Amino acid sequence: xxxxxxxxVVIALVAIVFVGVKGANLEFLFGxxxxxxxxxxxxxxxxxxxxxxxxxxxxxxxxxxCGQQKTLPWIxxxxxxxxxxxxxxxxxxxxEVLVFRSLFxxxxxxxxxxxxxxxxxxxxxxxxxxxxxxxFLIIAFRHLRFFMQDVPVVVQWVEGLDSFLQIGAPxxxxxxxIIITAVTYLFLRRVYIPQVRYISLAADYFPLFLILGxxxxxxxxxxxxxxxxxxxxxxxxxxxxxxxxxxxxxxxIFYIHLFLICVLFAYFPFSKLMHMGGVFLSPTRNLAxxxxxxxxxxxxxxxxxxxxxxxxxxxxxEKMKMAGLPVEKE
Amino acid sequence: MAKGTPKPDELSRIDYTPPQKExxxxxxxxxxxxxxxxxxxxxxxxxxxxxxxxxxPADEDWKLPENWEWTVLEGIYDRLKKYRSFQLFLDICVxxxxxxxxxxxxxxxxxxxNMPVLRAELLRSVYRRxxxxxxxxxxxxxxxxxxxxxxxKEWWYYFFQCTECRRCSxxxxxxxxxxxxxxxxxxxxxxxxxxxxxxxxxxxxxYKKGNHLGLEPHTIMSNIEFMLDDIESxxxxxxxxSFNRKGAEILFVTPSGDLFADPGxxxxxxxxxxxxxxxxxxxxxxxxxxxxxxxxxxxxEMAKRLNAKIYAEAKRLGVKWILGGECGHMWRxxxxxxxxxxGPADFLEEPVSPITGTKFENAKTTKMVHIAEFTxxxxxxxxxxxxPSRNDHLxxxxxxxxxxxxxxxxxxxxxxxxxxxxxxxxxxxxxxxxEKTFCCGSGSGLNAxxxxxxxxxxxxxxxxxxxxxxxxxxxxxxxxxxxxxRAALSxxxxxxxxxxxxxxxHELVANALVMKGEKKRTTNLRxxxxxxxxxxxEEGKEEKEEQGG
Ligand code: SF4
Ligand code: SF4
Numbered sequence: 045x046x047x048x049x050x051x052x053v054v055i056a057l058v059a060i061v062f063v064g065v066k067g068a069n070l071e072f073l074f075g076x077x078x079x080x081x082x083x084x085x086x087x088x089x090x091x092x093x094x095x096x097x098x099x100x101x102x103x104x105x106x107x108x109x110c111g112q113q114k115t116l117p118w119i120x121x122x123x124x125x126x127x128x129x130x131x132x133x134x135x136x137x138x139x140e141v142l143v144f145r146s147l148f149x150x151x152x153x154x155x156x157x158x159x160x161x162x163x164x165x166x167x168x169x170x171x172x173x174x175x176x177x178x179x180f181l182i183i184a185f186r187h188l189r190f191f192m193q194d195v196p197v198v199v200q201w202v203e204g205l206d207s208f209l210q211i212g213a214p215x216x217x218x219x220x221x222i223i224i225t226a227v228t229y230l231f232l233r234r235v236y237i238p239q240v241r242y243i244s245l246a247a248d249y250f251p252l253f254l255i256l257g258x259x260x261x262x263x264x265x266x267x268x269x270x271x272x273x274x275x276x277x278x279x280x281x282x283x284x285x286x287x288x289x290x291x292x293x294x295x296x297i298f299y300i301h302l303f304l305i306c307v308l309f310a311y312f313p314f315s316k317l318m319h320m321g322g323v324f325l326s327p328t329r330n331l332a333x334x335x336x337x338x339x340x341x342x343x344x345x346x347x348x349x350x351x352x353x354x355x356x357x358x359x360x361x362e363k364m365k366m367a368g369l370p371v372e373k374e
Numbered sequence: 375m376a377k378g379t380p381k382p383d384e385l386s387r388i389d390y391t392p393p394q395k396e397x398x399x400x401x402x403x404x405x406x407x408x409x410x411x412x413x414x415x416x417x418x419x420x421x422x423x424x425x426x427x428x429x430x431p432a433d434e435d436w437k438l439p440e441n442w443e444w445t446v447l448e449g450i451y452d453r454l455k456k457y458r459s460f461q462l463f464l465d466i467c468v469x470x471x472x473x474x475x476x477x478x479x480x481x482x483x484x485x486x487x488n489m490p491v492l493r494a495e496l497l498r499s500v501y502r503r504x505x506x507x508x509x510x511x512x513x514x515x516x517x518x519x520x521x522x523x524x525x526x527k528e529w530w531y532y533f534f535q536c537t538e539c540r541r542c543s544x545x546x547x548x549x550x551x552x553x554x555x556x557x558x559x560x561x562x563x564x565x566x567x568x569x570x571x572x573x574x575x576x577x578x579x580x581y582k583k584g585n586h587l588g589l590e591p592h593t594i595m596s597n598i599e600f601m602l603d604d605i606e607s608x609x610x611x612x613x614x615x616s617f618n619r620k621g622a623e624i625l626f627v628t629p630s631g632d633l634f635a636d637p638g639x640x641x642x643x644x645x646x647x648x649x650x651x652x653x654x655x656x657x658x659x660x661x662x663x664x665x666x667x668x669x670x671x672x673x674x675e676m677a678k679r680l681n682a683k684i685y686a687e688a689k690r691l692g693v694k695w696i697l698g699g700e701c702g703h704m705w706r707x708x709x710x711x712x713x714x715x716x717g718p719a720d721f722l723e724e725p726v727s728p729i730t731g732t733k734f735e736n737a738k739t740t741k742m743v744h745i746a747e748f749t750x751x752x753x754x755x756x757x758x759x760x761x762p763s764r765n766d767h768l769x770x771x772x773x774x775x776x777x778x779x780x781x782x783x784x785x786x787x788x789x790x791x792x793x794x795x796x797x798x799x800x801x802x803x804x805x806x807x808x809e810k811t812f813c814c815g816s817g818s819g820l821n822a823x824x825x826x827x828x829x830x831x832x833x834x835x836x837x838x839x840x841x842x843x844x845x846x847x848x849x850x851x852x853x854x855x856x857x858x859x860r861a862a863l864s865x866x867x868x869x870x871x872x873x874x875x876x877x878x879x880h881e882l883v884a885n886a887l888v889m890k891g892e893k894k895r896t897t898n899l900r901x902x903x904x905x906x907x908x909x910x911x912e913e914g915k916e917e918k919e920e921q922g923g
Contacts, residue, residue, distance in 0.1 A: 049515060097465075100458040103674075105710050106781070108543045108551060110809040113783035115736045115747050118754060119790070125809070126783040128736075140547070146472075147547045151805055153475040153835075159386035161481065161838045163805040169472060173547070240471040242392040243491050245517040247508075248469050314508055319548055322466035327459050328540075328549035333783060336740040340714045344456055348675055349422070350682040351581050353690055356661050359582070360591050367592035369618050369660065 047235060050249035054257050054304075061303040065296045074299045075279055076288040082306035089313025094321050105340035108328040128334045137330055141323060144174055169233070176226035179219035180255075182206060183262075186217070190280040212267070220263050227256050251317060254308050261301035271295035378407060379826045382870060386834070388484040397486060398499070398519055402528035404431055407827030408483075409531055410820065413574035418567055420578035421676060425567030431530070436523075442566050443521050447504055449562045454505070459554045464501050466548050467491060473542035473552070478813050479535050482831030487532050490542035490552040496528055497559055530568050533559040535828060537817035538671070539776035544809050556818075561673045569672055573819035576668040580680050584663040585630035591617075591660035597633045598658070601643045608901075610893035613650040615658060618691070622657035623728060625688045628699025628745075629666040629857035632878075638860045640899045641700060641878025648749065648880065651889050652729050652757070656697065662687035665704040666857060670711075671819035678715040681707060684742075685716045695725035696742040700878050702775035702856035703817065705744060709782045713740045730755040744778075746787040746855055749883060753794045759888040764898065765796040767905040768851040770882070771843050772801070773836065773863065774811035775856035783809075788855050788879050795886035800847045806839035816862035829862065830869050837870035844871050852876050 064070040111122020127133045139145040152166035186203055189195045207215035231252045234244050265271050275291035276298055282289040312318065324330065357364065357371055364371050379385075393400055409431055418426035429437050439445065454461045474489040475481060486492055495517070502509030502518035509518030519525065536556040543551035563569065576586035583590060589597065595617060606612050616622065626649070632642040649656055662683040669676035688696055698708055713719065722741040725734040732751045734743045752758050772792060778784045785808050793799050806812050815832025843849040852863055852874055860876055867874045885898045896907045 046515070093465075097458055097462050100455055100461045102458045103456060104714055106459065106551070106554070108540055108549055108780050108809075109783035110544055110780070111783055112785045113736070115734075115784070115787065116732070116751055116754070119750070119786045122783070140549075144547055146545055146549065147470075149545050149810075150472050151476070151545075151810075153481055155386075155388055155390075155481070159388075159834070159838065160842075161835055163803075169470060173470070237471065238392050239390070239474050239486065239489060240469075242397065242486055243469045243471060243474070243489065243495065245469065246515050247517060316466060316468045319466040319468055322462050323548045325458065325462055326466075326549040327462075328543050328551045328554075335710050335713065336708075336737045336742070337735065339718055339739045342714050345715065348679045348682070350679050350686070353661050353683075353686060356582075356584060360660075364591045364618075364660070367595050369591055369595070370620070 046244060046246040047231075047249040050246050050253050053250060054253040057254075057304060057307055058257065058300055061300050062296060065299045071290045071294075071299065072288075074303050075290050075294075076283065078303065078306045079283060082309040086309040086312055089310075090318070090321060093313050093318050094325070097322065097325050101343045102327045102331075103342040103344060105331055105335040106327050107331040107333045109333050113333055127332050128337070129332055133330060133332050137324065140329055144170055144177075147173055168229070172226045172229045172233075175222050176230060179223040179226065182219045183217075183223065186219075190277050191284050193281065214266060216267075220259065220266075223259050224256070224263070227252055227259065231256070247315060251308070251311070251315065254304055254311070258301060258304045258308065261297055261304065265295075265297050265301060269295065269297050271298045379830065382830075385827070385830060388482065390484045392486045397492060397495075398514070401524045402487075402531050404527070404531055405827075406432075406824075408825060409534060409828070410570035410572050410822045410825045413567065413569035413571045417571060417574040417578040418569070421581050421679070423567060423569070423574075423672075423676075424565060427567065429567075436527070436566075436568065438523075438526075438566055442526075445565050446521060446526070446562050449565050450501060450505065450558075453558050453561065457554070457558065459551065460558050463494065463550045463555055464498050467494060467498070467550055468547075469495075470547065473546050473550070476542050476545045477536075477552075478539070478541070478815055478835045479537075479828070479832045482815070482834040483535075483828075487528070488535060490536075490546075490550075493532050493536055494550070494552055494555045496525070496532055497555060500525060526563075526566075526568075529559055530563055533563065534570055534820065535832075537776070537813045537815065537820055537832065539813040539817055540780040541776065541810070541813065544780060557674070560671065564672050564676075570819065570822070572822035573668050573671045576819075577672060577676060577680070580664050580668065584659075584661045584683065585633075586664055586666060586668055587630045587634050589630060589633060589663065594630075594633060594658070594660050594663055597639075598642070598646070601639060601646060604899070604901075605643055605647060608895060608897055608899065609647070609889055611647075611650070611889055611891060613646050615646060615649070616656075617658045617660055619657035620691050622655055622691060623694050624654065624656040625662070625684075625691060625693040625696045626656050626658055626699070627662055627665045627684055627696060629701040629704055630664050631666070631857035631861060632699060633663075635861065636900070637864065637876055637881065638857055638878065640881040640884075641857075641860065643899050644878065644880030644882075644884035645699060645745070647884040647887060647889065648758075651887060652752070655728065657691060657693070659687045659691070665698055665701050665708075667704060667707045668819050670703055670707055677707065677711065681712055682716045684712070685719050688719070689721050694723040695737075696722070697725075697745060697748060698742050699745050700855040700857065700880060702777040702858060704777075704857075705784070706777035706781035708740065708742050712742070727751055729757050744784060744787070746784060746791060746879065749880070750787040750790045753791060758883075760795055760883075760886045761888050762795050762797050762886050763906075764885050764895070764904050765882055766798070768796060768882075769798040769800060769847055769849045770796045770851045770853050770877075771799070771840065771849045772807075773814070773840075773852055773854040773859060774807050775854060775859055776811060776813050776817055778855060779809055779811050784855075788853070791879055792853055792882060795882045798847075800843050800849055802839040802843050806835065812836040812839065814856075814859050814862040814866060816866075817858060821858055821862045826865075830866065833862070833866040834870065836863075837866050840867065840874055841871045844874055850874055853879055853882060855879050 111125030114121035114128040147170040151163040480488040538553035579588035632638040669680040812835040
């Protein structure tokens with residue numbers, strides 16, 4: 045149901061561009077106005093969300109410690125999994141962001157006869173997640189060629205590496221294959237693993253379909269339905285130089301590709317995709333476990349009502365004296 | 375075992391298939407054995423909590439204040455502004471499900487709402503509906519739902535089926551910690567007087583009397599007196615500890631559970647013997663007579679109110695630093711919260727071991743040292759005369775308590791101690807210890823009697839790992855550094871792995887500790903004959919018979 049809803053929305057989006065461009069000649073809308081609007085929404089929205097998070101303080105020092113703490117000098121502490129220094133935290137965050145350290149721990153719990161619980165390593169989600177995010181990043185990077193007059197060498201290197209298999213013409217990018225496979229896997233596991241299906245919302249399927257739509261339209265454009273590449277570059281250059289033009293005859297598939305990307309950008313700040321920014325702010329990961337060494341201050345710490353020793357002694361003075369305990373007031 | 379608790383083989387038939395119906399359409403059913411009694415009026419009143427009245431969870435009417443929805447929504451708003459963790463964790467979950475089967479309650483019950491991600495969605499859905507644009511606009515399809523009485527009951531049921539163990543947060547790619555959300559959820563429930571009495575009772579006790587059990591000053595002393603008698607008859611040494619003594623070097627604080635029931639009392643005897651042997655200049659306090667903090671399971675403010683006593687008492691007595699006993703959530707609080715709440719403790723000094731001269735630099739601002747750190751340091755410096763063979767009848771494994779594992783990271787110290795006082799130590803499987811340790815199933819104030827089924831279900835993964843080493847290596851003793859564990863795991867072992875006992879680490883230490891001037895020990899602290907002693911006695915008897923014959 046929720047998957048279907050998201051699927052229909054993505055199809056509808058495609059239909060909108062198709063009709064808009066083919067039927068109503070709205071190239072300027074889809075090629076210029078919407079991209080600008082989407083990018084603006086993305087930037088403003090992203091900043092707004094991060095600032096909003098940043099404005100809520102971190103009242104307590106709550107890292108999740110995943111290794112030995114730093115204590116006595118002869119006990120080896122776990123410098124990254126339970127960092128006590130800023131360098132350790134940076135390393136921990138780097139592992140988290142670049143190679144998804146925590147997801148790598150994933151286990152699958154199995155209840156067997158007995159009862160006997162077994163925990164098998166389960167790295168598929170990690171692998172698919174990593175494959176997806178990295179290929180997305182590389183693909184985005186490759187696209188820089190459209191936004192610069194002279195394509196920088198790094199971009200050319202990446203392109204070269206990405207197509208090192210030397211299959212087909214134009215050369216097949218490995219990341220294109222990987223991203224489609226990974227997203228498909230991520231979708232299938234959502235549908236086939238009953239627990240994951242149970243928790244999934246439309247907001248979980250929608251980005252998957254959207255990205256799949258982007259990838260497929262991109263692939264179609266590159267390998268099958270040829271578009272006017274020079275025109276595409278012209279349009280892109282126009283956008284970045286704030287001198288937008290709409291070259292003739294680019295082909296509707298390009299507008300579909302572009303529009304889906306725009307939707308992704310505009311949708312981003314309102315969605316769970318914000319985990320991209322959020323992960324950096326996560327207080328269980330980005331704090332050093334040094335709360336007994338360095339005092340953590342809570343900006344809204346306020347005085348509270350306590351039961352003082354005087355009140356306590358007042359209540360128990362006689363009993364305390366009988367038991368031979370020292371008291372403040374005789 | 376509470377009446378009506380299913381037998382182990384019945385309980386271990388767990389169905390993990392989620393229901394056909396969507397979770398939002400499955401209203402909560404309060405199943406006896408899975409929840410605790412509601413907080414009593416007098417215990418809520420004792421600390422000035424709102425909506426104090428007697429109520430019964432099973433009743434239709436929870437006697438909520440008028441406009442309770444508003445109170446809750448305002449409470450959410452307030453906390454979003456105060457806790458980045460709360461705001462962030464509500465926003466960034468991608469529902470990848472990596473945390474799902476990491477929760478011991480989910481593993482033990484198969485109830486999908488016990489998957490950490492779904493437990494969070496219970497609250498997140500309301501957040502979406504009332505606090506996000508998309509949720510307001512799209513409602514259900516955006517995963518949003520209104521706050522209703524059913525929703526509130528569901529929160530209550532499931533936020534008291536989470537032990538705030540943080541295991542889920544180890545596996546989450548963004549570190550989303552369901553314990554944080556549960557804490558916020560419980561704070562919200564407390565705005566309406568919806569706590570459980572197993573938590574609220576100890577909170578009220580602790581506030582007025584200084585400890586969860588409500589032990590009055592003379593009772594604390596007489597409980598310890600009993601232990602001293604036992605120690606004397608076992609070792610021949612009379613120990614004379616001091617209470618509320620001004621000018622002592624160290625204030626010792628431990629959970630009151632250690633003063634009350636075995637096997638905790640044996641651990642407490644362990645502390646007494648160790649400190650005596652060292653000639654430590656320390657004092658107990660009857661006012662700050664609780665290391666644990668059940669306030670932590672109600673609201674942050676209440677936790678702070680209870681915790682304040684420790685520093686206040688340290689200041690009044692003029693001690694130099696504080697030593698803390700074996701406890702789990704106590705150490706989460708001491709390690710991650712105490713200084714922030716009630717510090718700076720600038721009236722104390724940086725802790726230095728008077729025996730070894732070791733500076734505990736890791737505790738230089740909070741000025742409170744964990745006893746396992748303290749003892750490990752002693753052993754390392756060869757300050758203790760130990761005879762581990764006295765523990766030879768034991769095959770020991772170690773349970774890492776959730777709080778000290780994932781909210782501190784004290785893994786090596788207790789292991790180092792155990793390996794020095796016992797000859798037979800075996801680890802449980804790797805995925806069930808250290809940062810991946812499984813909860814006892816009774817943490818965060820859920821160690822009541824009426825929710826026994828919940829506890830046995832939640833404790834299944836822990837117990838199952840013990841069973842593994844029990845069968846493989848003949849492990850018969852489960853050591854730990856937590857007072858709740860000592861009580862809860864005993865019940866858990868009897869249920870799932872009969873034949874395995876439970877002990878604090880300092881009980882093992884004291885049994886191995888050869889004290890100056892002690893008589894020849896024939897029994898351990900539990901009064902059981904020491905290994906080797908029985909045979910000696912037998913032999914002695916035979917000799918006599920031979921002589922006589
Ligand atoms: S592991 Fe984290 S992101 Fe994934 S479902 Fe659980 S809480 Fe959400
Ligand atoms: S904190 Fe522990 S009990 Fe609570 S949801 Fe996470 S794993 Fe389960």
